[in-house]
Amino acid sequence: MNNSIKKYFPIFVLPTLAAFIIGFIVPFILGIYLSFCKFTTVTDAEFVGISNYIKIFGDKNFLHSIWYTAAFTVVSVILINLLAFVVAMLLTKGFKGTNIFRTVFFMPNLIGGIVLGYIWQIILNGVLAHYGVTLQFSATYGFWGLIILMNWQQIGYMMIIYIAGIQNIPTELIEAAKIDGATSWQSLKNVVLPMVMPSITICTFLTLTNGFKLFDQNLALTGGGPSHQSEMLALNIFDTFYTKIGYEGVGQAKAVIFFILVALIAFVQLRATRSKEVQQ
Amino acid sequence: MKKKFLSVALCLTMVASLFTGCGSKDDSKKDDSKGKVYYLNFKPEQGDDWKALAEEYTKEKGVEVKVVTAAANTYEQTLKSEMAKTDAPTLFQVNGPVGLATWKDYCYDLKDSDIYKQVKSDDFVLKDGDAVRGIAYVIETYGLIYNKTLLAKYCGLDGAKIADASEINSFAKLKEVADDIQAKKKELGVEGAFTSAGMDGSSDWRFKTHLANLPIYYEYKADGIGSTEAIKGTYLEQYKQIWDLYLKDSTCEPKLLASKTGDEASAEFATGKAVFFQNGTWEYGNITKNGLSDDDLGMLPIYIGVEGEQDQGLCTGSENYWCVNSKASEADIKATLEFLNWCISSDKGRDKIANTMGFVTPFKTFDDGYAAKNPLVKADADYLAAGKTPVSWNFPTIPSEEWKNNLGNALLEYAQGTGKWDAVEKAFVDGWAEQYQATH
Numbered sequence: 001m002n003n004s005i006k007k008y009f010p011i012f013v014l015p016t017l018a019a020f021i022i023g024f025i026v027p028f029i030l031g032i033y034l035s036f037c038k039f040t041t042v043t044d045a046e047f048v049g050i051s052n053y054i055k056i057f058g059d060k061n062f063l064h065s066i067w068y069t070a071a072f073t074v075v076s077v078i079l080i081n082l083l084a085f086v087v088a089m090l091l092t093k094g095f096k097g098t099n100i101f102r103t104v105f106f107m108p109n110l111i112g113g114i115v116l117g118y119i120w121q122i123i124l125n126g127v128l129a130h131y132g133v134t135l136q137f138s139a140t141y142g143f144w145g146l147i148i149l150m151n152w153q154q155i156g157y158m159m160i161i162y163i164a165g166i167q168n169i170p171t172e173l174i175e176a177a178k179i180d181g182a183t184s185w186q187s188l189k190n191v192v193l194p195m196v197m198p199s200i201t202i203c204t205f206l207t208l209t210n211g212f213k214l215f216d217q218n219l220a221l222t223g224g225g226p227s228h229q230s231e232m233l234a235l236n237i238f239d240t241f242y243t244k245i246g247y248e249g250v251g252q253a254k255a256v257i258f259f260i261l262v263a264l265i266a267f268v269q270l271r272a273t274r275s276k277e278v279q280q
Numbered sequence: 281m282k283k284k285f286l287s288v289a290l291c292l293t294m295v296a297s298l299f300t301g302c303g304s305k306d307d308s309k310k311d312d313s314k315g316k317v318y319y320l321n322f323k324p325e326q327g328d329d330w331k332a333l334a335e336e337y338t339k340e341k342g343v344e345v346k347v348v349t350a351a352a353n354t355y356e357q358t359l360k361s362e363m364a365k366t367d368a369p370t371l372f373q374v375n376g377p378v379g380l381a382t383w384k385d386y387c388y389d390l391k392d393s394d395i396y397k398q399v400k401s402d403d404f405v406l407k408d409g410d411a412v413r414g415i416a417y418v419i420e421t422y423g424l425i426y427n428k429t430l431l432a433k434y435c436g437l438d439g440a441k442i443a444d445a446s447e448i449n450s451f452a453k454l455k456e457v458a459d460d461i462q463a464k465k466k467e468l469g470v471e472g473a474f475t476s477a478g479m480d481g482s483s484d485w486r487f488k489t490h491l492a493n494l495p496i497y498y499e500y501k502a503d504g505i506g507s508t509e510a511i512k513g514t515y516l517e518q519y520k521q522i523w524d525l526y527l528k529d530s531t532c533e534p535k536l537l538a539s540k541t542g543d544e545a546s547a548e549f550a551t552g553k554a555v556f557f558q559n560g561t562w563e564y565g566n567i568t569k570n571g572l573s574d575d576d577l578g579m580l581p582i583y584i585g586v587e588g589e590q591d592q593g594l595c596t597g598s599e600n601y602w603c604v605n606s607k608a609s610e611a612d613i614k615a616t617l618e619f620l621n622w623c624i625s626s627d628k629g630r631d632k633i634a635n636t637m638g639f640v641t642p643f644k645t646f647d648d649g650y651a652a653k654n655p656l657v658k659a660d661a662d663y664l665a666a667g668k669t670p671v672s673w674n675f676p677t678i679p680s681e682e683w684k685n686n687l688g689n690a691l692l693e694y695a696q697g698t699g700k701w702d703a704v705e706k707a708f709v710d711g712w713a714e715q716y717q718a719t720h
Contacts, residue, residue, distance in 0.1 A: 040382055041364040125539045136538035137696055223481065225538060227689035228700060242357040243681040245382050245719045 028164035035253040038246070047247075061228045062254060065236040066261075072143060072232065073211030076150050080207045081200070088162030102163070105156035113153075117220020120149045124221075133220050142222040142230030149217055152176045154210065158203045165199030166192065194278045201273040209267055212262045233258055283530040315615030320369035322355050322364055322715040327635045333632045337622060338412050343615050353481045353540075356681065359383075363605070369607045370616040374414055375599040376676020377507070380406050381719070385629070387413035388606035394621040395602075395643070402643035414601030417624075421660040421670075422490055422560030423594040424454075424580040430555045434461055434468055445578060451585035455525055458609055461555055462529040468555075472531035475554040476525075479541030479692040486521065486542070486558055489675050490687035491593060492708075494584050495519045495547060496674045507677040510718045513709040518584040520701055526558070527695050534695040553678070558582065560595075561656040562636050579659040581668070593663040598642075598674025600634060635694070679715035686711050 008265050030042070035052055056062060087105060089151035108116070124145050125134050136139050169192060177187040193200075215234035218224070224231030224239065231239070237258060242249030294500075298459050321330050326348030329480060329669060334345035348369075350358035362369050363386065373379050380387065389411040390396045396412055399405060406414035431445050439457045447453050458473040477487060486533065495515035500506060527534045543566075549557035549568030557567075568574070581592045604616050623629035625642045633639050636649040640657050676682060690707040693699025713715070 043362060043364045044385075049328070111625070121539070129536065132533055132535050133696070134536055134538040137535065225689065226693050226696075227703075232435075242360065243685060244715075245378070245680045245682075247718070248360075271282055 009072045028148075030061035032256055035249060035256045037252075038249050040248065044107060050250065053247040053257075055247075056254055056257065059240075059250075061231065062240075063238055064228070065231050065233050067215075068139070068143070068230070069212060069232045072146060072214070073208060076147055076154075077209045078133075079147065080151055080154050080158055081203055083151060084158035084203065087155060088159045088166055090241060091159070092163055092166045102160070105159055107156065107158045108153045114220045115214030116149060116153060117217045120145065121221050124148075136225035136230075138226065139229035142225070145221055146214070146217060146230075150214070153217075154207060158207065158262060161199050161203055162196060169195045173197070173266045194276075197273065197277040201270065201277065204269060204273060205266060209262060209266055212265070233261075244255050291594050295448070299477055313345050313611060315611030315613070316346070316607065316659065317371060317612070317616045317619045318346045318367065318369045319348070319371040319619075320355075320359055320373070321347055321349040321622075322373040322375075323562070324349055324352050325565060326639075329632060329637050331628065333623065336628055336632075337619060340616075340620070340628075344390075347618060353485075361673050364377050368608065369606055370612045371620070372603055372605060374406070374601050374603055376601065376700050377406065378678065378680070379401040380413055380601075380603075380720075383603065384408060384413065386603070386605055387608055388604040389413070390415055390604065390617075393604075395615050395617070395624060398624060398643045398645050400644055400650035401643050404598065414603045416601050416642055419596060419598050419642055420561050420640070420659065421579070421594045421596045421601075422558070424582055425549065425557045425559055425563070425567070425656065426578050426580055427549065427552060427555050427576055428578045429469065429576050429661065430470065430552060432577075434464070434555070435449060437467060445580070446487055448580055449583070449590040450662050450693065451521060454471040454580075454583050455521075458525060469552070469569075470531075470555060471553040473529035474526050474531070474546045475545040475557045476530055476532040476540040477526040477558075478538060478542060479537045479695070480541040480546050481538060483545055484688045484692070485542065485684070487526075487685045487691055490560070490595070491522065491558065491582065491679070492509065492684075492687060493673060493675045494517065494522075494582060494586075494671065494679075495708075496678075497595075497671050498584075498586050500674055507674075509713065511709055511712040511718070513705060515584070515586060516708060518586055519708075520704070522582065523691065523695075524585045525627060530554075535697065536608070536687035538692055554671070555581075561638070561640070561654055561660070564654045574655045575654045577658050577659075581663070581671070591668055593668030593670040594660050595671040596660060597676075599673060599676050679712060680719055683707070683711050683715045 021084075034042060034045055036047060036049060037049045037052075039045035042155045091102055095101075111119075121135060122252075128134055128137070128141065133141070135145050173191050173195070174187060177191050182190070212266045213230055213234055217236070218230070218232045219238075224229045224235050228236070228239075233254075238252050239251075240247050240254060244250075308410070317334075319330065319334070321327055321453075327347070330347045330349070333375075334347045337343065337345050337588060344628060348358075349361075359369070359372055363372075367433055372383075373384075374383050376388075381494040385581050387408075390405075391410070391412045393412075396405065399415055404416040404419070424603060426445065428445070434440055435443055435445075439532065441460050442453070448457060461468065461470070465473075478484070479487070495518060496515070496517045497509065498518075499512060500508070521627075527537075531548055532540060545557065546559070546563060546566050547570060548554045550567045550572050557563075563579075581589075582592050583589050586592075602620065604613055604620075608616070623633065624641065625645050630650045633641065634646060634652050638652050638654040638657070640652050640654075653708075660670070686707040687704065690699060690703040694701055695702055
């Protein structure tokens with residue numbers, strides 16, 4: 001066994017490893033290097049030390065976008081997971097047409113973010129037009145618009161993961177709880193929830209990182225308006241990089257900070273939910 | 281057995297995927313010594329025309345010409361990522377001195393090129409010391425395009441403020457007429473005097489850049505300068521006047537402006553729902569496509585209420601300069617220069633540029649029978665003939681895109697009532713110094 005692993009190692013690992021190095025490691029290291037440079041195109045850069053990082057702290061929009069993104073992530077993680085779990089519970093009760101419902105709920109996830117953003121922009125602006133305003137009227141509208149959009153898109157996906165988790169719970173456990181006289185609330189809280197903990201870990205991880213990294217939907221829905229007030233982190237980085245002359249390096253430095261932030265939060269979240277998982 | 285089959289299949293797919301990347305490289309047997317041209321075009325309105333012209337050229341000379349048009353408002357970012365590639369654009373555009381500052385290192389010196397020899401005056405080139413870094417290829421004019429038929433109809437109404445369009449020669453008169461049209465919009469069958477002042481990305485440049493040019497122009501003129509590191513905002517009061525007028529006498533509620541696009545404004549004008557439309561000669565194709573004929577179109581200067589403005593003409597200038605990528609290979613540079621020369625000297629090229637694209641160019645080669653037919657261009661010539669002073673394009677001296685964006689945001693917030701005019705002043709004056717410091 002060991003021998004054949006060694007023998008076939010190159011065939012199995014090398015292509016993926018090469019792709020990983022070309023597609024991830026190299027750009028990542030290049031990106032970190034560029035965050036210490038002044039450049040116009042990425043192929044010729046001049047080293048300038050940490051001045052890019054210093055400039056970030058004078059940027060009010062960046063600080064605002066951190067809080068805006070954090071608020072968005074908290075609300076979207078809670079809402080998406082809660083609703084996805086409720087839908088998953090409903091669709092594992094064995095109703096007629098369950099499969100059709102599952103498919104329908106999953107579908108929005110197959111549409112790209114930019115397209116979704118524009119579609120929802122038209123819908124929401126159409127609704128808001130009755131009140132004589134638009135999505136870019138204030139950052140609050142943009143915020144809830146994004147929340148609605150992301151819920152619509154992601155609930156179906158998370159629902160599928162929760163359904164898989166719920167269906168994996170051995171029926172004996174639920175039966176046993178019933179025989180012992182547990183109410184449905186008690187069996188939900190003490191049997192179902194602990195048993196789907198792995199799904200919860202995955203779903204919170206996905207929604208959390210998706211919330212932080214959100215870009216297309218933000219760009220298409222409000223474009224950060226009004227006055228950068230509904231601009232999230234990724235869009236702020238994009239804007240810094242492309243619209244301010246001489247700020248390419250600063251945008252890159254922001255991206256590095258962005259990476260550290262997302263990695264840190266995701267790591268803490270994984271540790272926290274993992275510890276609550278139970279073994280069957 | 282099944283497992284073995286599966287693993288073999290997996291191995292095969294993996295190996296196959298390794299080779300797919302290398303498969304399709306050798307099928308282009310075009311002659312590389314001829315070089316090739318890659319034009320990253322700035323103007324979406326003429327994107328298809330350039331493609332057609334490029335095909336002609338390839339058919340005639342056998343040189344490959346690729347034309348890519350960046351979507352509206354994304355030129356800088358497209359250029360940045362395209363320039364970092366191995367097959368970078370050989371021909372690109374900068375918008376003036378500020379754009380040149382970013383791309384200086386990439387601009388080939390056009391001093392000895394054939395097209396430079398054809399330029400009528402050095403006013404139309406971008407220089408860096410002695411080197412010629414960019415050459416304007418189109419001179420454009422903007423102002424208040426108006427619907428002649430509708431305005432004549434207004435003049436025929438009882439109690440009209442003017443008897444003829446030529447009587448509008450100041451902001452006060454313009455406001456009087458616009459207010460009156462707005463009041464009589466039912467009788468005229470219009471929805472407003474001005475088209476919607478859309479602040480969507482496809483339209484906001486009309487105000488944050490083109491309209492902003494007027495206060496900048498008058499300030500430069502008063503101070504006798506051509507660019508500045510800190511603007512004072514002497515004429516911001518006038519900027520506010522005209523912006524207020526656009527908002528008030530409009531086809532739509534100011535609160536809805538954030539979602540209004542350039543196409544909507546253009547359509548409103550073309551279908552006769554508004555009388556005035558601030559835009560330029562490049563819009564000719566769009567508004568005539570939608571049903572207006574040449575006789576319906578006229579253009580007025582944008583009066584903002586500055587002393588002596590009865591002598592003001594239309595805003596004429598260029599923000600489209602051709603630059604050749606100095607980091608491209610010798611053969612490609614040569615091919616690009618030949619292509620440019622062909623565009624401005626061959627019959628096909630001149631016909632396409634002057635008649636299809638409707639451009640006025642600064643090249644001598646167009647003088648024999650290739651004047652543009654665009655009536656909006658003629659309006660400009662008429663003003664010049666009448667001795668009016670054209671307003672120069674000073675927005676290429678704006679320190680950065682960020683300045684325009686911040687100004688646009690402030691204008692929008694002021695329009696929808698969520699912000700104050702102070703914010704516009706701050707974005708205009710403080711923003712200028714700030715952005716100038718950041719980029720120098």
